[in-house]
Amino acid sequence: MLGVFPLVIAHGAGPGMRQTLGTAAFAGMIGVTLFWILLTPLFYFVVRWLVERKAPAAGEPSQAHGVATPVPAVASHGQPGT
Numbered sequence: 001m002l003g004v005f006p007l008v009i010a011h012g013a014g015p016g017m018r019q020t021l022g023t024a025a026f027a028g029m030i031g032v033t034l035f036w037i038l039l040t041p042l043f044y045f046v047v048r049w050l051v052e053r054k055a056p057a058a059g060e061p062s063q064a065h066g067v068a069t070p071v072p073a074v075a076s077h078g079q080p081g082t
Contacts, residue, residue: 001026001029001030001033004022004025004026004029005022005026006022007019007021007022007023007025007026008022008023008026009022010022
């Protein structure tokens with residue numbers, strides 16, 4: 001951001017265009033920086049809220065992709081495969 005600051009305070013030949021370009025670039029970088037400082041945590045909390053909302057509550061059967069988790073079969077009378 002400080003790299004374009006000399007354009008903001010430009011003097012000499014053609015300072016009008018340099019100052020205009022420098023001001024636009026400098027203000028844009030400041031604005032985007034402040035915007036993302038606020039937006040990134042907000043985005044994190046929204047995604048976290050959505051994930052927690054989709055997670056099953058305690059005591060409910062867990063499901064993966066809408067399919068119930070299978071219960072392992074127990075062999076009757078201790079004989080495997082029956």
